[in-house]
Amino acid sequence: MKVSRRGAISPFYVMEVMKAAAAREASGQDIVHLEVGQPSTGAPGAVREAAAHAIGIDHLGYTDSCGIPELRTAIARHYRDYYGVRIPAERIVVTTGSSGAFLLSFLACMDAGDRIAIAEPGYPAYRNILASLDIEAVGVPTGEETAFQPTPELLEKVEGPLAALLVATPANPTGTMIDTEAMRDLISYCDGRNMRLIVDEIYHGITYNGPAVTAASLSDRVIVINSFSKYFCMTGWRLGWMVVPEDLHNSIECLAQNHFISAPTHSQLGAIAAFDCIDELEENVERYRKNREILLRELPKAGLDRMAPADGAFYIYADVSRLTNDSIEFCKRMLAETGIAATPGTDFDPVRGHQHVRFSFAGMPEEMEEAARRLKEWLA
Template sequence: MNNSSIDFPLASRLANIAPFHVMEIAKMAAALERQGRHIIHMGIGEPDFSAAPPVIDAAARAMADGKLQYTSAIGLPALREAISGHYRKVYGLEIAPERIVVTAGASAALLLACATLVERGTEVLMPDPSYPCNRHFVAAFEGQAKMIPSGPAERFQLSDAMVRQHWGAATRGVLLASPSNPTGTSIAHEELARIVATVRAKGGFTIVDEIYQELTYDEQPFSALSLQQGGDGLIVINSFSKYFNMTGWRLGWLVVPQHLIAPIEKLAQNLFICASTIAQHAAVACFAPESLAIFEARKAEFKRRRDYIVPALRELGFVVPVTPDGAFYVYADCSALLSADIADADQLSIAILNEVGVVVVPGLDFGPHTASRYIRISYATSMDNLQQAVERLRTFFAARH
């Protein structure tokens, strides 16, 4: 019997999907932990808080009651109504529950949006730096992400002027995130309004990833859904992973214009059947007052961590040109800390991991514009860990001077 492997051709689109360097760094860290090293993780963007107790209790009740069957492809009516009520309470917006599609995480929401709107040759504008999976969702449907270099002057975001300048014959829309991964920065309300109006005038779509929207620290959060001029071209993505601390439950949602409900439901039926039934029943409890009080207290703790880590990094010699106003990331310029033997952010990240056991992420994943000069630091870990990490980094850099 011949057990030799058989080579067969893979889909050509795989050539347009780059490896996720964050996960490679995580594997290196795991290998060091297996050797007995103590590693402080400031790489992957995952809250160190778990689901709130009322949410866990709701999941247990759903299992005990046997509520385990498929739901509608677009989600439990009770959950969609709860999300609609949350928009009303927090943002003062009337969002009809039928416009809300519950998905298997924000990733599935982005997948459905791109499957609906992107085709071969479609060009989608997004800032460089951006979360890498966003451009890969576009590539998966044979479109092309046009990465527009964006720096501190634009808060690492697209501006309306940039959208106007780079919109071409093949452009069909923009994909934004506010607040953003990797930078933790938001687009100002007025600027976002101008972008949405410009894209609408060109007959394009605007997808806004708002998964960190309620982790906004310095101002009252707002949703792009408040921009009524977005009309039929505005799609908003959100998630239970970040503010609601439900990463492994894989649950998110998107809000779509009326005319996209049926096409997206058709795709959801075929691609996913439905999001996790248990997760959906549990998530209804996220909007109970006792749950929201927990999430707000945790949000305050994230802000406390941000207010510690940003000045600490600056003291170490990193340049943080824009103080993050949301999410739980700092995007720091490490140029002044490079040397003859550590030539870029990737080499610096690996050296820091190997020598002092702190995981940070180079800009390599987030686009070429900032790849070699910036690192992303997640403060989604305890204050004790942050303080210990700063001391380790101080030791690391002191040994080089």
């Protein structure tokens, strides 16, 4: 029987690494986890309490497809309080993680056969979701010169028509950010060519050299995507949101109704409290900052001195070309010989990723110290 061509998308290699690390752990090896792309702490206390309370008293039926009004209002208030920008709650659509938001935005603004530019390296699911929708992801190779972000100059080199551009700030795996001026340039580039601009802001809040600028403060034509997964430490709650341009609202609502009906109700009821937990969440960011400092200080001592700036998120994307031309084999060997689990760059960049490794520093400072110690010994 038929198996579809569009279902034949690439796996997430990081999942393979996690499986291999878990198997070694089960057989007694002491593993340092630098592969996982999620906070090592759970949701804030008030969120858990609110969700538990809701489970006790609410019948947890479907909600409005765009999200419960209180949550949409709380998110709109967050834009006002955190960024100083007024976004009407009607423009906020609550989604099943940012992953759900990507699906909705891709479906709403592109047809099969359309082409969208994405940065290489970048988050692998973009490419894979797009492939499953028969939308062509056009990789824009980026490097240190542009902080691993697309620029109008790089986009000019792309041959053929583009319907859209997708960027992430801070980005995964590099942690690099797009500042106000660069974002303005991208907005006017896209406006000038009738291209949609989709901005993944899922790592907002986790920044080390000043806050990130939201594209929603610069244009109401941009599709902004965010999530409760990272800053709010709610990966498993499967909750995200998007700020949608007016002309897409109707189709995004209909797509959300049909694809998801609504995002998880208990998660939505819990998430309303998330914006009152900033002090608790900032403690996590302080821990990531400490972890980042440890790795930025120690990795060069192990010979890993070429890495992306890591201005935000919790990843270090290190160039390992002096050590290997095969980051998959390198990561396997590193796991077997040192017990350090990290992700090969091939997940993020099919072309140059075999010379890169992503280290996640979402864990604890002791783990970073231990990883650095093992790496220095291994690579001595």
